[in-house]
Amino acid sequence: MRNFKGLALAALLTTVSTAALAQDPLDIAFTVHSGSSNTFWQAVQKGYEDACAKLGATCQMVYVQTDGSVQEQVANMEAALARGPDALITSIVDNAAFDDVIQRARDAGVIVIAANVDDLEGAAGNARQAFIGQGFVPAGYSLGQAQSANFPAEGPIRVLVGVSAPGQNWSEQRALGVMNFMDDFIAANPDRDIAYERIDSGTDLAVVSDRIGAYLSVHPDTTAYFDTGFWHAGVARVLADRGVAPGVVLLGGFDLVPEVLEQMKAGYVQVQVDQQPYMQGFMPVMEIYLAKTVGLAPSNIDTGQGIVTPDMVDAIMELSAMGLR
Amino acid sequence: MRRLLKLALQKPEMAATLLLVLLVIFFQIRSDMVFLTYDNLRGMLGFLPEVGLVAVGVTLLMICGEFDLSVGSVFALMPMTMAVMMTMGWGFWPATGLGLLVCAFVGFLNGWITIKFAIPSFITTLGMLFMARSMTVVISGGFPPRLNMDNIPEHLFVSYVGPGDLFRASFVWFVVISILISLLLSKTNFGNWVRATGGYLPAAEALGIPANKVKIACFMICSVLSGLAGLMQVLRLGSPLPSIGEGLELQAVAAAVIGGTALAGGIGSIIGGIIGAVLIRVIDNGMVMSQVDSNWFKFAVGALTILAVVGNSWLRKRGRAMKVETER
Numbered sequence: 001m002r003n004f005k006g007l008a009l010a011a012l013l014t015t016v017s018t019a020a021l022a023q024d025p026l027d028i029a030f031t032v033h034s035g036s037s038n039t040f041w042q043a044v045q046k047g048y049e050d051a052c053a054k055l056g057a058t059c060q061m062v063y064v065q066t067d068g069s070v071q072e073q074v075a076n077m078e079a080a081l082a083r084g085p086d087a088l089i090t091s092i093v094d095n096a097a098f099d100d101v102i103q104r105a106r107d108a109g110v111i112v113i114a115a116n117v118d119d120l121e122g123a124a125g126n127a128r129q130a131f132i133g134q135g136f137v138p139a140g141y142s143l144g145q146a147q148s149a150n151f152p153a154e155g156p157i158r159v160l161v162g163v164s165a166p167g168q169n170w171s172e173q174r175a176l177g178v179m180n181f182m183d184d185f186i187a188a189n190p191d192r193d194i195a196y197e198r199i200d201s202g203t204d205l206a207v208v209s210d211r212i213g214a215y216l217s218v219h220p221d222t223t224a225y226f227d228t229g230f231w232h233a234g235v236a237r238v239l240a241d242r243g244v245a246p247g248v249v250l251l252g253g254f255d256l257v258p259e260v261l262e263q264m265k266a267g268y269v270q271v272q273v274d275q276q277p278y279m280q281g282f283m284p285v286m287e288i289y290l291a292k293t294v295g296l297a298p299s300n301i302d303t304g305q306g307i308v309t310p311d312m313v314d315a316i317m318e319l320s321a322m323g324l325r
Numbered sequence: 326m327r328r329l330l331k332l333a334l335q336k337p338e339m340a341a342t343l344l345l346v347l348l349v350i351f352f353q354i355r356s357d358m359v360f361l362t363y364d365n366l367r368g369m370l371g372f373l374p375e376v377g378l379v380a381v382g383v384t385l386l387m388i389c390g391e392f393d394l395s396v397g398s399v400f401a402l403m404p405m406t407m408a409v410m411m412t413m414g415w416g417f418w419p420a421t422g423l424g425l426l427v428c429a430f431v432g433f434l435n436g437w438i439t440i441k442f443a444i445p446s447f448i449t450t451l452g453m454l455f456m457a458r459s460m461t462v463v464i465s466g467g468f469p470p471r472l473n474m475d476n477i478p479e480h481l482f483v484s485y486v487g488p489g490d491l492f493r494a495s496f497v498w499f500v501v502i503s504i505l506i507s508l509l510l511s512k513t514n515f516g517n518w519v520r521a522t523g524g525y526l527p528a529a530e531a532l533g534i535p536a537n538k539v540k541i542a543c544f545m546i547c548s549v550l551s552g553l554a555g556l557m558q559v560l561r562l563g564s565p566l567p568s569i570g571e572g573l574e575l576q577a578v579a580a581a582v583i584g585g586t587a588l589a590g591g592i593g594s595i596i597g598g599i600i601g602a603v604l605i606r607v608i609d610n611g612m613v614m615s616q617v618d619s620n621w622f623k624f625a626v627g628a629l630t631i632l633a634v635v636g637n638s639w640l641r642k643r644g645r646a647m648k649v650e651t652e653r
Binding site: 262 | 356357359362364365367368369371372375401455458459461462466468469471558561562563564566567568569571572606609610611613614616
């Protein structure tokens with residue numbers, strides 16, 4: 001009889017807890033290093049909110065007021081954790097600043113998933129459970145490799161790499177990937193005069209246009225410009241203003257914002273890498289759901305080093321305008 | 326001659342002008358004589374009206390004794406308002422008119438809150454910086470609307486109009502507006518009121534100057550000029566990104582101060598603010614031209630800013646100390 005009562009109680013608890021899990025919505029916070037005015041992050045947010053809506057989860061996306069401010073992001077993480085969420089999704093743009101707060105979150109039983117940007121040491125860098133985003137160095141390498149198909153077959157080559165945010169992991173690593181490729185390209189073509197250099201290009205269309213425009217004035221023989229973001233769309237305008245035909249200075253970069261797609265259609269941008277921001281917002285929520293309900297361990301997802309070329313633009317443009325690509 | 330020199334040295338914009346000339350010569354030499362080439366000048370002159378108009382507005386307001394840190398956000402809010410309204414079927418002119426009205430309202434709010442609650446405009450406009458930026462993102466839904474350039478009279482704003490296509494129409498707007506604001510400041514009662522209000526407020530009020538109205542008018546002019554500048558940038562680049570203009574407020578304040586505007590108000594000139602804005606653009610552009618290591622960019626801009634202000638202070642002291650004979 002006593003065993004029967006015990007079994008009945010266990011069954012009741014199980015039923016109640018299952019019902020509670022079914023009724024209590026997941027509480028998730030997503031902290032990022034960007035300000036809300038960055039178009040790219042709106043696509044991440046859309047993916048995040050769509051996923052949350054599908055699960056009926058309570059979700060909040062928290063931006064910083066000063067773009068790239070690590071201390072603001074850490075403060076936002078602290079505030080989000082004080083509310084006792086089920087999970088925390090965060091970009092990790094610094095290799096040390098987030099370690100402590102992530103460890104405390106894990107100690108408190110909060111699932112922590114890195115999205116978009118990871119610690120340079122990966123899983124060894126801190127206690128986050130998975131990374132969902134682009135491998136920046138390989139992506140930079142892929143960009144360089146894809147654009148090199150458009151390099152002239154003969155003669156000297158001069159390449160400029162625009163580091164949009166010097167010192168920030170995402171920008172430095174993408175630039176490093178491009179420069180790694182250039183090193184390999186130089187090694188593979190020992191008889192050719194090939195040079196590359198980097199520049200602090202900035203994250204404002206007007207500033208990038210002005211700086212790269214100035215560089216092109218000094219070096220009209222520039223073969224290609226690589227931007228670690230999407231701000232080379234402004235450079236395309238400079239080239240058009242100067243009457244430089246599409247393809248004379250090759251342009252390539254990252255992320256499919258509408259401005260870049262228009263310049264791809266115009267022929268000024270030849271290659272773009274898509275890291276699928278919608279997926280970076282959507283998939284962490286799904287992994288959290290699976291971890292909470294089925295106990296599956298969160299795992300890494302590479303959201304892509306997809307090379308996009310002008311022939312693919314029409315199909316993508318509509319999705320991009322809707323914030324899905 | 327000595328009298329003229331004394332007057333020149335006491336001009337608030339003198340140090341910045343000298344530094345500008347020296348830097349242009351320096352960058353021209355460092356860049357193997359490419360700095361002043363047609364293409365580069367054309368690029369700089371395309372960008373200048375946008376930062377210049379903001380600097381003009383901020384300079385006017387600082388002479389009046391107030392700050393506006395929301396100009397960078399208003400710079401983005403105005404064209405976004407216009408773009409969103411155009412996607413809703415409005416024509417270019419009504420949409421632009423509404424955008425400018427929004428700017429004027431933001432300026433009015435900045436002034437009214439500052440005066441009504443007697444709080445520093447630094448705080449009021451810092452709050453407005455965040456609010457206006459947030460509004461920009463909210464009304465766009467995060468995704469910038471596409472501008473249909475066929476419905477926009479580009480030729481009135483950004484098409485090349487100058488000799489040899491050196492200038493854009495925006496440069497003409499910039500020059501005309503700058504002259505008008507300069508005349509407003511130097512030739513009208515309103516200009517005297519602005520200087521008096523910024524110079525010593527109690528005395529201005531004792532003289533019967535409507536200081537509160539003067540301040541609110543300056544806030545509104547500053548906001549409208551920022552919005553107009555934002556419109557010109559968006560039409561030039563073809564893209565109403567919600568992030569444009571971030572950090573512009575500090576550049577504009579720096580331009581005004583470099584150009585000799587006193588932080589405490591009362592002293593300064595529109596031409597000084599313009600020279601300050603040109604100086605900042607020349608430094609940024611010249612750094613690229615002279616192939617300075619990119620990691621030193623911000624250091625150089627900061628150091629040259631301090632140099633300009635220190636030089637300004639030194640020259641004015643020298644000017645004041647210079648003795649001239651007075652006519653009997």
